Amino acid sequence: MLRLMKKLCSKYFLREIFLVATLALTVIFTSIIVEPVDTYLGDRAQIRRALTLDRGGTLHFAPSVLISWSAATEGEYLPEVHETMKNQDGVEAVLEMFTTGGAFSELNGETVNFDMFALYSEDFANRCPPWPGAGSDTGGSGGRLPVKVSETAAERLPVGSEFELKLYNILSVDEETGTVEDETLSVPCVVAGVLEDGRALPWAGSSHKALGGMGYVSRYFQDTMLVAAVYDPEFFGDIRWDYPAFIVPKNGADVEALEKALSERLGGWGEVCTLDGIERGAFENTLSENLPEQLKFILLALVALFGYGAYLFLSIRRRERQLAVFYISGMTKGRIFYINLLVNVLIYGLSAIIDRAATPLVAKAFVYAEDYRGAGALGAICAGALFLMALLMSLAAGIVQNRNAAAITLYHRGD
Amino acid sequence: MISLKGVSKVYNMGKGTETRALRDVDLQVFDGDFISITGPSGSGKSTLLHILAGLDRQTAGEYLFDGVDMARASDSLRCRLRNQRIGIVLQDFGLLGDDTALENVMLPLVIGGVRGREARARAKSVLEEVGIGEFAGKKVNELSGGQRQRVAVARALVHDAKLLLADEPTGALDSGNASALMDLFERLNAGGLTIITVTHNMAVAERAATSYSIVDGVIRLERG
Numbered sequence: 001m002l003r004l005m006k007k008l009c010s011k012y013f014l015r016e017i018f019l020v021a022t023l024a025l026t027v028i029f030t031s032i033i034v035e036p037v038d039t040y041l042g043d044r045a046q047i048r049r050a051l052t053l054d055r056g057g058t059l060h061f062a063p064s065v066l067i068s069w070s071a072a073t074e075g076e077y078l079p080e081v082h083e084t085m086k087n088q089d090g091v092e093a094v095l096e097m098f099t100t101g102g103a104f105s106e107l108n109g110e111t112v113n114f115d116m117f118a119l120y121s122e123d124f125a126n127r128c129p130p131w132p133g134a135g136s137d138t139g140g141s142g143g144r145l146p147v148k149v150s151e152t153a154a155e156r157l158p159v160g161s162e163f164e165l166k167l168y169n170i171l172s173v174d175e176e177t178g179t180v181e182d183e184t185l186s187v188p189c190v191v192a193g194v195l196e197d198g199r200a201l202p203w204a205g206s207s208h209k210a211l212g213g214m215g216y217v218s219r220y221f222q223d224t225m226l227v228a229a230v231y232d233p234e235f236f237g238d239i240r241w242d243y244p245a246f247i248v249p250k251n252g253a254d255v256e257a258l259e260k261a262l263s264e265r266l267g268g269w270g271e272v273c274t275l276d277g278i279e280r281g282a283f284e285n286t287l288s289e290n291l292p293e294q295l296k297f298i299l300l301a302l303v304a305l306f307g308y309g310a311y312l313f314l315s316i317r318r319r320e321r322q323l324a325v326f327y328i329s330g331m332t333k334g335r336i337f338y339i340n341l342l343v344n345v346l347i348y349g350l351s352a353i354i355d356r357a358a359t360p361l362v363a364k365a366f367v368y369a370e371d372y373r374g375a376g377a378l379g380a381i382c383a384g385a386l387f388l389m390a391l392l393m394s395l396a397a398g399i400v401q402n403r404n405a406a407a408i409t410l411y412h413r414g415d
Numbered sequence: 416m417i418s419l420k421g422v423s424k425v426y427n428m429g430k431g432t433e434t435r436a437l438r439d440v441d442l443q444v445f446d447g448d449f450i451s452i453t454g455p456s457g458s459g460k461s462t463l464l465h466i467l468a469g470l471d472r473q474t475a476g477e478y479l480f481d482g483v484d485m486a487r488a489s490d491s492l493r494c495r496l497r498n499q500r501i502g503i504v505l506q507d508f509g510l511l512g513d514d515t516a517l518e519n520v521m522l523p524l525v526i527g528g529v530r531g532r533e534a535r536a537r538a539k540s541v542l543e544e545v546g547i548g549e550f551a552g553k554k555v556n557e558l559s560g561g562q563r564q565r566v567a568v569a570r571a572l573v574h575d576a577k578l579l580l581a582d583e584p585t586g587a588l589d590s591g592n593a594s595a596l597m598d599l600f601e602r603l604n605a606g607g608l609t610i611i612t613v614t615h616n617m618a619v620a621e622r623a624a625t626s627y628s629i630v631d632g633v634i635r636l637e638r639g
Contacts, residue, residue: 130535134463322511325510325511325522325611326522326526327494328505329497329522329526329570330495330499330500330523331498331526332494334490334491
């Protein structure tokens with residue numbers, strides 16, 4: 001059996017493994033290049049899951065980079081931004097949330113939130129709950145607070161249990177002495193629910209939509225999250241709500257006209273856009289940034305696949321001939337099937353192993369090439385070389401295969 | 416050795432493209448016979464040869480090879496007979512072009528489970544018997560048409576086959592090589608080998624002791 005397998009494939013084995021492995025690498029790297037589209041689709045799916053608001057009818061206000069920067073560094077707050085939104089004709093509600101990266105919180109001595117802190121207004125939580133039904137009957141009315149906790153802490157705190165969250169808001173850090181000035185707030189809460197694993201949170205972020213991504217209207221966390229209902233509405237009474245917000249128009253309001261009016265009035269501070277508009281803008285940005293490269297790779301992968309397909313066609317015909325010779329020489333169809341199966345398993349198995357080993361190396365080469373803006377050129381060279389090789393092999397195989405037939409034809413013609 | 420009674424073969428039976436390749440073929444072949452079957456293209460000669468070789472089964476009738484009902488025999492048994500008792504020579508040689516003549520001739524022995532060294536010795540001996548021992552190490556693609564056909568004959572006989580089936584064996588050869596191949600066939604037949612060859616070359620057919628013709632699937636004794 002082994003001797004026959006060796007006979008069947010030894011002449012072409014290395015060549016076929018090399019071709020399959022190279023082709024697989026081309027396809028893998030094409031898929032990597034195409035990844036921004038994949039990321040966009042993933043982001044969009046997350047947003048649609050997290051934001052239960054009407055995408056065509058809800059507006060998002062994204063402050064300009066300048067206003068966000070002033071608020072973050074100088075604590076400058078412009079109440080007229082929100083007043084303008086709230087007082088605009090046709091606006092039913094402005095959904096606000098407070099976010100800061102400069103806080104960490106503690107629960108029973110355990111640091112639970114460090115790199116995020118978000119508080120959803122009561123109205124926000126009711127219209128677009130961070131967790132379906134969170135806090136509907138827990139009594140808390142001071143907003144909803146997702147708390148990143150360990151799994152054991154989540155087990156200790158079932159829905160309805162009360163706890164006190166300590167919030168350390170870092171006000172400033174002395175660069176010379178390293179002294180941190182912060183304020184400590186104790187926030188009495190009740191657990192309103194546990195966030196589904198892998199669920200994105202609605203997030204009124206402060207990035208500008210021109211940046212292209214959609215992460216600022218939802219945020220994805222892979223941690224265990226409790227949704228806490230804050231008891232005391234007075235406690236956060238003096239919180240300065242962030243500028244970004246979702247604007248819910250009144251029933252029957254002309255959303256397009258409202259978007260235009262708000263854009264004019266808030267134009268100096270930021271941009272207003274529907275959620276659908278944000279999705280479209282993000283997609284357009286993804287395409288304009290990546291499309292030329294993606295098209296290049298997709299075309300090259302298609303060319304490589306075509307070249308390999310031609311080679312495979314002749315290879316299968318050659319293999320058919322080999323197997324036909326085996327059959328007339330007395331090998332059973334069962335043995336032929338198993339030998340063929342084993343040979344193919346070996347070819348594709350070894351190719352997969354080679355790919356696994358070679359992917360990091362090729363990735364390094366691409367990253368290195370990317371530094372010099374040459375990833376596209378490298379991809380083109382790889383796919384082109386593969387195509388050329390497959391083409392030459394196809395031609396060679398075709399010539400050898402047809403030589404006998406040509407000779408027979410000539411003999412019959414008596415030439 | 417061979418007994419065919421009322422053998423018919425129909426392709427695409429019951430469909431619009433139904434084709435009757437063989438009609439009620441009766442044929443008796445005895446040990447040591449040298450038979451030629453002639454007929455135009457599409458007359459059913461190759462179909463008959465495929466059935467005789469156990470590569471295909473008849474649609475109706477009975478085919479006995481050394482008492483074995485080939486229509487009912489398992490694939491495994493028919494393969495064993497083809498491997499050890501029936502040798503096949505094809506018009507386009509049916510060889511592995513990238514392999515040497517020796518490797519090609521060894522193939523049935525390897526399939527039959529004969530050990531490498533013994534297989535090599537036997538293959539070499541048969542190559543010498545058919546007159547191309549000196550080309551044993553050459554790749555088939557590097558050999559002439561006549562030499563290739565001799566390699567095919569050597570491969571067919573390497574297992575001491577009792578029956579040699581040749582499908583247009585001289586179709587790819589010039590007249591000199593065709594004549595030399597028929598000389599070889601006559602010599603092998605004189606040694607006791609049963610040979611059935613299908614051809615549309617009358618010069619080749621005349622070298623056989625018995626000659627049949629086949630037209631539209633109907634076989635008729637012409638000579639012998």
